[in-house]
Amino acid sequence: MQTFQGAILGIETSCDETAVAVLEGNGGILANVLDSQIDVHVSYGGVVPELASRRHMERLEHLTQEALKQAQIPLSQLQGIAVTNGPGLVGALIVGVNFAKALAYASGVSLVTVNHLEGHLASAWLADPGFTFPALVLIASGGHTHLALVSEPGTYQFIGWTIDDAAGEAFDKGAKMLGLPYPGGPAIDRLAQKGSARAVSFPRPNLHSQDLQFSFSGLKTSLLYYLRDVQKTGHTKVGVEDLAASYQEAIVDVLCEKLLQGARQSLVRSVAVVGGVAANSRLREKLTERARTQGISVVLPPRSLCTDNAAMIAAAGVEKLRRKEFASWDVEVFSTLQWKTLLKKRADHAGVGTV
Amino acid sequence: MKTLELGQQIAKILTGGSILALTGELGSGKTQFTRGVGIGLGIPEEHITSPTFTLIQEYPATIPLIHIDLYRLETHADIQSLGLSEYFQTPYIVIIEWADRMQRALPSDSLRLQFSHGEHHEVRVVDIQGTGSKSRESVNRLNALLSQNPDNDFPRISR
Numbered sequence: 001m002q003t004f005q006g007a008i009l010g011i012e013t014s015c016d017e018t019a020v021a022v023l024e025g026n027g028g029i030l031a032n033v034l035d036s037q038i039d040v041h042v043s044y045g046g047v048v049p050e051l052a053s054r055r056h057m058e059r060l061e062h063l064t065q066e067a068l069k070q071a072q073i074p075l076s077q078l079q080g081i082a083v084t085n086g087p088g089l090v091g092a093l094i095v096g097v098n099f100a101k102a103l104a105y106a107s108g109v110s111l112v113t114v115n116h117l118e119g120h121l122a123s124a125w126l127a128d129p130g131f132t133f134p135a136l137v138l139i140a141s142g143g144h145t146h147l148a149l150v151s152e153p154g155t156y157q158f159i160g161w162t163i164d165d166a167a168g169e170a171f172d173k174g175a176k177m178l179g180l181p182y183p184g185g186p187a188i189d190r191l192a193q194k195g196s197a198r199a200v201s202f203p204r205p206n207l208h209s210q211d212l213q214f215s216f217s218g219l220k221t222s223l224l225y226y227l228r229d230v231q232k233t234g235h236t237k238v239g240v241e242d243l244a245a246s247y248q249e250a251i252v253d254v255l256c257e258k259l260l261q262g263a264r265q266s267l268v269r270s271v272a273v274v275g276g277v278a279a280n281s282r283l284r285e286k287l288t289e290r291a292r293t294q295g296i297s298v299v300l301p302p303r304s305l306c307t308d309n310a311a312m313i314a315a316a317g318v319e320k321l322r323r324k325e326f327a328s329w330d331v332e333v334f335s336t337l338q339w340k341t342l343l344k345k346r347a348d349h350a351g352v353g354t355v
Numbered sequence: 356m357k358t359l360e361l362g363q364q365i366a367k368i369l370t371g372g373s374i375l376a377l378t379g380e381l382g383s384g385k386t387q388f389t390r391g392v393g394i395g396l397g398i399p400e401e402h403i404t405s406p407t408f409t410l411i412q413e414y415p416a417t418i419p420l421i422h423i424d425l426y427r428l429e430t431h432a433d434i435q436s437l438g439l440s441e442y443f444q445t446p447y448i449v450i451i452e453w454a455d456r457m458q459r460a461l462p463s464d465s466l467r468l469q470f471s472h473g474e475h476h477e478v479r480v481v482d483i484q485g486t487g488s489k490s491r492e493s494v495n496r497l498n499a500l501l502s503q504n505p506d507n508d509f510p511r512i513s514r
Contacts, residue, residue: 015408087409088409089410141408142407142408143407143408143409144408161401161404162404163390163400163401163403163404164386164387164390164404164405165386165404165405165407166404166405166407166408168408169405169407169408172407173381173407176381177381213401217382217386217387217405220381220382221382224381224382224472225476228472335409335410335411335412335413
């Protein structure tokens with residue numbers, strides 16, 4: 001990670017976590033505080049945009065004060081403020097961006113905007129300052145499954161992605177079919193530890209195709225069919241633990257193999273998995289083992305940097321500050337991935353976040 | 356006919372401002388169908404993904420496609436907070452998955468597609484209805500288009 005003098009404040013409100021962090025320019029985390037809304041949304045079985053925005057508004061000021069206090073840095077001495085401006089829920093993003101603008105305006109500190117996915121990428125070199133480039137980084141979460149070939153911090157190209165459901169969505173919908181609570185990923189992970197991954201052979205979609213596209217929709221349907229057939233015939237020897245383990249294994253196999261296949265094709269020896277799904281214990285175990293046999297080094301950020309957090313936003317912000325890609329006061333939020341912009345290899349001055 | 360092809364066929368008869376309300380349980384083909392529509396509109400196939408977590412995805416094309424998924428939303432207030440009504444007045448094609456979650460808030464003239472699993476694996480049944488003059492006209496055009504190929508046993512189209 002390129003060093004930078006001074007401390008950076010990171011703010012993240014793209015979905016259901018309100019997060020604030022203070023990062024030293026050399027990558028040291030001075031504060032990383034978070035207010036998860038899972039308890040708010042659990043009764044709904046998902047995220048609720050209006051609730052998310054309101055909660056961000058209620059929590060953001062307090063969390064910022066808390067982070068600055070922990071870091072022991074007054075607002076005026078910050079070198080920059082980095083805020084996520086997309087992709088995400090528009091209402092939730094607006095709360096974070098407007099708060100950051102006001103803070104920057106009042107304190108005279110520079111403002112930069114960060115693409116949420118670039119934030120996830122940065123969690124790889126935030127977790128391991130010795131992370132080597134070029135590297136292939138898998139972003140796997142509820143909304144995204146992307147393979148990014150990163151030549152250096154801030155310069156990357158997507159070379160693979162899901163053509164239907166995201167990996168985290170496959171976990172979530174599978175959990176729903178198995179009658180498990182929200183969020184589904186951790187629920188499957190826990191249950192799977194007591195089950196056999198070989199109990200049911202679920203399909204590994206696209207596993208042997210030469211391209212780097214993922215597909216999880218067919219896997220979801222095969223679980224549905226399995227459950228429907230069991231219901232028809234009346235009984236099964238396979239318990240829910242075994243089903244969870246087998247289903248999880250299919251997702252993990254595809255993620256590991258595509259990442260390693262992509263690394264071989266791109267001739268890189270360094271990989272990482274970031275995003276909420278990177279917290280999955282079976283994925284961490286299997287990828288570590290598979291990569292070692294192929295002589296590829298793996299970085300798996302600690303769980304606190306896998307789920308949405310603001311330290312990664314600040315880390316990506318460091319790069320933008322270094323490049324002097326400051327945001328203007330009329331910077332806006334965006335809800336969806338801007339494919340045309342993101343697919344092109346980024347030009348040095350092209351700020352994807354500052355649209 | 357595959358679910359994806361049905362989407363591609365429907366894309367041929369849709370015009371800007373068309374609203375498609377999709378219902379049906381998990382895995383019944385809603386996202387697959389939407390991918391077909393997107394392909395039919397000239398959007399690169401691999402870019403059309405499930406918006407379950409992102410809620411709304413916009414795809415630029417000659418007629419832009421707005422892909423909405425209400426799976427994670429429960430109450431009427433939550434759905435209202437998405438501000439969907441703004442999309443209903445655009446010249447875009449709007450597809451809403453899990454549209455049953457917004458029943459009353461759906462525009463009165465929309466194409467309703469009910470997806471269900473058939474008796475056998477890999478079989479889907481799609482029931483298509485128009486609820487106003489514009490959407491009924493779309494159903495007529497789709498019937499005419501599909502009747503050009505007598506092998507079509509799918510989908511089931513009613514008014």
